[in-house]
Amino acid sequence: MTLRKSIFITGGGSGIGRAVAQRFAREGWFVGLGDIDQAGMEETASLLPEGASFIHRFDVREPEGWDTALAAFAEAAGGRINVLANNAGVPLGGSLHDLTREEIDRTLAINLNGVIYGARAAYPYLKAAAPDACLINTSSSAAFHGQAGMTIYCASKFGVxxxxxxxxxxxxxxxIRVCDVMPGFIDTPLLAHTSHAASNVSVRERVVATGLEFTPVEEVAETFWRAVHGGKMHNPVGKIAHTLARASRWTPSYIRYRARKMLAAGLRPMG
Structure with missing residues (x-):
């Protein structure tokens, strides 16, 4: 009997995680969903074929939670984990001096520590599944060049x-293959939140104000699929990400110039 391939996805209760779960489930994969949002995971599972998913509620900031989640998923998947999608993350914008210590610590703990803890916990499972094994991390177009009003978020994604x-x-x-996906702005429920506690404007409103476009979440999910089966380490998604990828390599001074022009005009992608 051939075991189904399996993927465990954090942040599986909505947005990118949900779209990735649907994409892999369509190909017959067994999908594990990890999130702190139980209702969101249940909704995602209801969109997948019957018997194709597993749910485990936990916080990626807790190493012990990772150990428990992956052990339970491996048992449900027949003892094998082919892919870990380190996808859970939170946005944070605003000038550094306006951010609270709690906001800074929370963002780094989820976006950076959570990825480290996940990779560490998944290593023995991925090693056992190799060479048919992959760690895929959700980075961001914010990892190509720092931007005003995005200091902590950029730091976390540069870290990823x-x-x-x-x-x-x-x-x-x-x-074990290791790669990442680097999207631009994705219109997910996370963008409905304000960029930071001192702001009353949502991240979505600020993106619209700058004239930047949103990349469809389905395009991100398709990139996950290609990345897991391809050979590229970094995988930009959307016009913004591809532009920044090229510019950071060939004309980094232009990005700095444009970022300063936006700041002078009072426009910040997330600040």
Missing amino acids: RAITESLDIEWSRDG
Whole structure:
């Protein structure tokens, strides 16, 4: 009997995580959903084929929670985990001096520590599944170049990019592929929140004000599928991400110039 391939997705209760779950389930994969939002995960599971999903509520900031979640998923999946999608994350914008210590610590704990804890906990499962194994992290177009009003968010996503690059080398001897997906702005429920506690304007409103476009979440999910089965380490998604990827490589000074012009005009992507 051939076991179905399996993927465990954090942030599976909505947005990118939900779209990725649907994309992999369509191909017959067994999908694990991890989130702090129980209702959201149940809604995602209801959109998947019967018997194709597993739900486990936990907080990615807690290493012990990771151990419990992956052990339970591996048992449900027949002892095998092929892919971990480190996708859980939160937005945070605003000038650094306007941010609270709690906002800073929470963002770094979820966006950065959560990815580290997930990779560490998943390693033995992925090693056992190699060479048919992959760690895929959700980074961001914000990992190409720092932006005003996005200091902490950029720091967290630059960190995810560094984790991806480091583990791609470190785990190559174990036959585990490591890659990331780097979207621009995605219109998910997270953008309905204000950029930080001192603001009463949602992230979505600020993106619209800058004239930037949203990338369809389905396009991000398709990129996840290609990334898991492809050979690229960094996988930009959407016009913004591709533009920043090219510019950061060939004309980084232009990005800095444009960012300063936006700041002078009172426009910040997330601030």
